[in-house]
Every structure is written in structure tokens, then in C-alpha cells.
Amino acid sequence: MKKSINGSTLKKFITLALTFAIVQVLVSTNIINDYIFSTLATICINIILATSLNLITGFTGQFSLGHAGFMSIGAYTCAIITLRNPTMLGFVIGALAGAMLAAFIGFFVGLPTLRLKGDYLAIATLGMSEIIRILFINLDSVTNGAAGLSGIPQFINWGWLFVFTAGTIILLNNFIKSSYGRACISLREDEIAAESMGINSTKYKVIAFVTGAFFAGIAGAVYSSYYYFLEPNLFNFQKSIDILVIVVLGGLGSLSGSVIAAILLALISTYLQSFPELRMVIYAILLIVIMLFRPQGIMGSKELSLTVFKKWTRGLRDKKNGGVA
Amino acid sequence: MLEITNLNVHFGVIHAIKGISLTVNEGEIVTLIGANGAGKTTTLRTISGLKKPTSGTITFEGNDITNLDARQRVKIGISQVPEGRRVFSTMTVLENLELGAYLRRDKAGINKDYQMVFERFPILADRKKQMAGTLSGGEQQMLAMGRALMSRPKLLFLDEPSMGLAPLLVQEIFDIIKDINDKGTTILLVEQNASMALQIADRAYVMETGKITLSGTGKELIQSEEIKKAYLGG
Ligand SMILES: Nc1ncnc2c1ncn2[C@@H]1O[C@H](COP(=O)(O)OP(=O)(O)O)[C@@H](O)[C@H]1O
Ligand SMILES: [Mg+2]
Numbered sequence A: 001m002k003k004s005i006n007g008s009t010l011k012k013f014i015t016l017a018l019t020f021a022i023v024q025v026l027v028s029t030n031i032i033n034d035y036i037f038s039t040l041a042t043i044c045i046n047i048i049l050a051t052s053l054n055l056i057t058g059f060t061g062q063f064s065l066g067h068a069g070f071m072s073i074g075a076y077t078c079a080i081i082t083l084r085n086p087t088m089l090g091f092v093i094g095a096l097a098g099a100m101l102a103a104f105i106g107f108f109v110g111l112p113t114l115r116l117k118g119d120y121l122a123i124a125t126l127g128m129s130e131i132i133r134i135l136f137i138n139l140d141s142v143t144n145g146a147a148g149l150s151g152i153p154q155f156i157n158w159g160w161l162f163v164f165t166a167g168t169i170i171l172l173n174n175f176i177k178s179s180y181g182r183a184c185i186s187l188r189e190d191e192i193a194a195e196s197m198g199i200n201s202t203k204y205k206v207i208a209f210v211t212g213a214f215f216a217g218i219a220g221a222v223y224s225s226y227y228y229f230l231e232p233n234l235f236n237f238q239k240s241i242d243i244l245v246i247v248v249l250g251g252l253g254s255l256s257g258s259v260i261a262a263i264l265l266a267l268i269s270t271y272l273q274s275f276p277e278l279r280m281v282i283y284a285i286l287l288i289v290i291m292l293f294r295p296q297g298i299m300g301s302k303e304l305s306l307t308v309f310k311k312w313t314r315g316l317r318d319k320k321n322g323g324v325a
Numbered sequence B: 001m002l003e004i005t006n007l008n009v010h011f012g013v014i015h016a017i018k019g020i021s022l023t024v025n026e027g028e029i030v031t032l033i034g035a036n037g038a039g040k041t042t043t044l045r046t047i048s049g050l051k052k053p054t055s056g057t058i059t060f061e062g063n064d065i066t067n068l069d070a071r072q073r074v075k076i077g078i079s080q081v082p083e084g085r086r087v088f089s090t091m092t093v094l095e096n097l098e099l100g101a102y103l104r105r106d107k108a109g110i111n112k113d114y115q116m117v118f119e120r121f122p123i124l125a126d127r128k129k130q131m132a133g134t135l136s137g138g139e140q141q142m143l144a145m146g147r148a149l150m151s152r153p154k155l156l157f158l159d160e161p162s163m164g165l166a167p168l169l170v171q172e173i174f175d176i177i178k179d180i181n182d183k184g185t186t187i188l189l190v191e192q193n194a195s196m197a198l199q200i201a202d203r204a205y206v207m208e209t210g211k212i213t214l215s216g217t218g219k220e221l222i223q224s225e226e227i228k229k230a231y232l233g234g
Helices: A004-028 A034-059 A067-084 A086-113 A120-138 A159-179 A179-189 A191-196 A200-225 A237-250 A255-271 A275-293 A307-325 B040-049 B070-075 B093-100 B108-121 B120-127 B135-147 B167-182 B192-200 B216-225 B225-233
Strands: B002-011 B013-022 B027-035 B055-061 B076-080 B155-160 B184-191 B205-210 B213-219
Touching: A004 A159, A034 A067, A034 A179, A034 A200, A034 A237, A034 B013, A034 B093, A034 B108, A067 A086, A067 A120, A067 B225, A086 A120, A120 A159, A120 A200, A120 A237, A120 A255, A159 A179, A159 A200, A159 A255, A159 A275, A159 B167, A179 A191, A179 B093, A191 B040, A191 B070, A237 A275, A255 A275, A255 B120, B002 B040, B013 B040, B027 B040, B027 B120, B027 B167, B040 B155, B040 B225, B055 B184, B055 B192, B070 B076, B076 B135, B093 B167, B108 B120, B108 B135, B108 B167, B135 B155, B135 B167, B167 B184, B167 B192, B184 B192, B192 B216, B192 B225, B205 B216
Parallel strands: B027 B184, B027 B205, B076 B155, B155 B184
Antiparallel strands: B002 B013, B002 B055, B205 B213
């Protein structure tokens, strides 16, 4: 038993190291040029956003419309700190401070609303992100208002992108596999049954929500340092919906689904960039088709792993054999 | 062991439980019977801390537990098999059982109790890795019972365990309930299947629209003309 766990950890580690090294080589040799790199950055930021929202909505079953708000807190906090202290250390401190502030605000919005039974969270988070956006527009002296912050020092390279994205996935995956994660999933499944097992529903909902907000803050920090420009309207309601679309498309309750959907959508929108009118149409059609034929999302609540793949191919083989017999 | 005095429960303006009192002694099977909407589920949910009463007291083993939350009540040994089973359907049988032991930290004891549950419900052992949602109704009922046992309750509530099950299975479930009781767990059983419940119960309470209208030993109530007419189809 123990041996196989170590084996799979080793395999995961090797996969991660290889991914990092291959992309690093492609970046150094300029095969991944600035243009491709910007798609890569978008993918990584969206992966962090979608997996963290998936923890809240997909795994814990709490409907949040405030992810763009948490992202903006991370983005602005990190930008303001790095503008005053344009060093690598300043960036790291800014990113952590932004994530922590997002988590902190998540706590204050989450605690009162998550105690109530019913979908108050959606309304509260929607209101929260609008308030934050309006605050950023009006806090001229700190945020430069609607004109936005520009010239934010850039520290994001492939190394940082990788650390933040892989780090988020690994930490969220560990959370979900832990007894905390089990409790969160049980709340999604059946809150009354979970409570009668002695699971404190408010506690775990708040933990999931605050954790999700933290990583949205991280995504915001990465965003601000890569795109070096921020304005409040980047983080409007539409942005929260975009993130939700990735989560639903990939599958509520599947981290690998969120990763796949983030990659897929980024590729599609990059590919269609030169046809902006067509882009929205094709995007919409794709969503409708997927929801029609696979309403549970690409992955459902399953995770992509070697065993799933093996089962799947075995299933295909059985079907084929059955057809012959 | 459990003593409820003058319990009142409201849902907004609806007065669902109207000043009931009942007692469960250690080692007993006590059943609470009554028509749909009488307030049986609400009574159980109030005793297990999922619903706050408007007034009244609940004591367990001599301690007032009226103000404890659900978690603390599980910790002191009260557990329930909820109405409609409510298994965690996208989790495996084993994960469901794990959650039943959520508040326990004694690894060795928990492992022993998995064996205990699997011995009692061999079908669950065969289906360990299967998603709970894909089990049959009877299997889900057994899983819900096994899950409740995983917290090692001193007092176990069962809310309509026979609901929607074939007669043969109902008999099996009642035999298991009797056996759980023989092994030392006190039981409060809510049932609409009054005849079966009264047969295994030491004592029984009859509930009508939020009030307890009749009580006695299981044998007495089976003989009672009122009960025969209202609940036993005679
Ligand atoms: N969540 C609820 N909200 C409002 N009324 C409820 C709720 N649950 C139960 N009731 C009411 O309380 C009464 C008792 O219901 P219940 O305890 O479920 O009865 P039983 O389990 O005996 O069928 C009924 O009148 C029911 O309509
Ligand atoms: Mg009921």
C-alpha cells in the first residue's frame, strides 16, 4: 500500500518537473514567443481562478459570484505594494498580502451569509464585488480611479507562473483529499446528513470559501504583475461569470476538469482572436453543445488519472468484444 | 437515559411540536408512531440538535443538553439514521462510513468498527468501493445504519427505516434493529409501519398533530382498539 502511494507521488513529481523543464526550454529557445507566452499566462491565471472557485462551488456546493472581486483585491494590493517596492521580495510580499486580504474579506462576507440556509452567498458576493469595484474607482489617491494603475513592475516569468499554478493545484488537491475536503463534499451532497454526523456546516463552508478567496487573490496578483496594468472594470460581473463558465464546463467537483476547461477555452479564444464577432458566437455555441451533451461538464466530478484512463480504455475494449460476441 | 420535558417547536408560525414529554430508558427500544405530518421527524431532529426548540428541556444521562449543538450531541453518543436515508451518493460506501466516524480520533477503534459494520451488513463489504448512489434502497438503508453506528452511539434514532422497502427487506431491517439493541444500543424508532414497530418495541408513544396522545408498552398498544383502528388497519 505504502509503496504504491510513494510510487504515484514520485510519478506526479516527475510529471511536474518535466512539464516545467520542457516549457522552460521552449521559452528559453523562444519557440514559446511573447505571444504564445501571454496565452500561457492567461491559462495559468484562469486555472488558479477556476480551481479555487471549484472548491467553493463544485466541491462544497456554495454558489459564489464574487471571484472577480477577490481577484481584484489580490491584484490591487500586490500592484500597490510592488509599485512602492519594485523588487522580487516586494512582489512576493504583495502577492501574499493580496491573497490574505482577499481571504480576510472573504471571511467577513462569508461568515454571516454562510450561517444562513439558502443561497444568500450568491447575492452577498455579487454585492461585495460591485462594492469593491466602485471603491477602487473612487479611491483615486490609492488606485488612480477609473483610469487605473499602470507601470506595475513585472516579475512574472514561467518560473513564477509554474510555482503559483502548480502550487495552487497541489494545495487544493491536498485539501480536497483531507478530512476537511471530505467534510466539504459531504455538505454539497447532503447538508442535513452531514450535520447529523456532527459536521459543523458553517465552519467548513467558511473554510472552503476563505481558501477559495485566498487563491483568487493569488491569481489577481499574478495578473497584475504580468499585465502591468489594472483598472477596476476588468473585475466586473462578467469576469466572475467567465470563471464560473470554466468551472461548470470542466465539471463541478473536478480539479482536472477545471484545468482542461481553462486550457480549452484559452486556446479557443486565442485562435478566434482575429474574429471578435465570431468569437462570442462560437464560444456560446460550444457552451450550449457541451451542456446539451455533457451537462455534468467535461470531467463530471471525476479526476483525470491513470486509473480512470485505464478503466476507460478497458471499457472501450469490453464494448468492442461485446459487439463481436 | 433521555428525557424530554414540555418540548415546543415552531417553524415560523407553525406550531409543529406542542409541549410533548417522553422518556427513553437505557437498553430499551422505544417507538414513536403516528401519521404523516404528526411531528415525528421534527421531534428527532430537535433531540439531535438539528432544529432549535422554542421551549422545553432535553436531558441525556442526567445532563441538560438543550443548548448543545448537533456536533456535541454526536460526541456524547447520540446518532441518527435520517428519514430517507440521505447517504452521500457520489461517495463510496467506505467514505460514507468514514464520515460516520468523523468526530472520532481513535484509529484502531474506527478500524474495528468498520469490521463490526461489515459483519453486520456483509453486502456493504462487497460494495466497499461502490458509489453509495448506485446502491439499492435496502442497501442504502443498511449503509445509513452502518454510518450511524460508526459514531458508536449509546442512543440511536431511526426515522422510518422501512420506508419504501420490500416486505422481506423490512423484516430483515427490523431484525437488525433488534440485534443492534441486544448488543447494547438504546433505540428510538420512528415508524409509520406501526405493527412491525410495536412488535419489537418495549414501549411506544403515539403522536398526532404535534402532541403525544397515547403511550404504553408495545404489547399494550398492539391490543388497543384505538391503535388497531387508526394504524393497524383493523
Ligand atoms: N422545514 C419545515 N418548514 C416548515 N414546516 C415544516 C418543516 N418540516 C416540517 N414541517 C411541518 O411540521 C409538521 C411535522 O412534520 P414532520 O416532523 O416531518 O412530521 P412526520 O415526520 O411525523 O411526518 C408538519 O406540519 C410539517 O408540515
Ligand atoms: Mg417524518
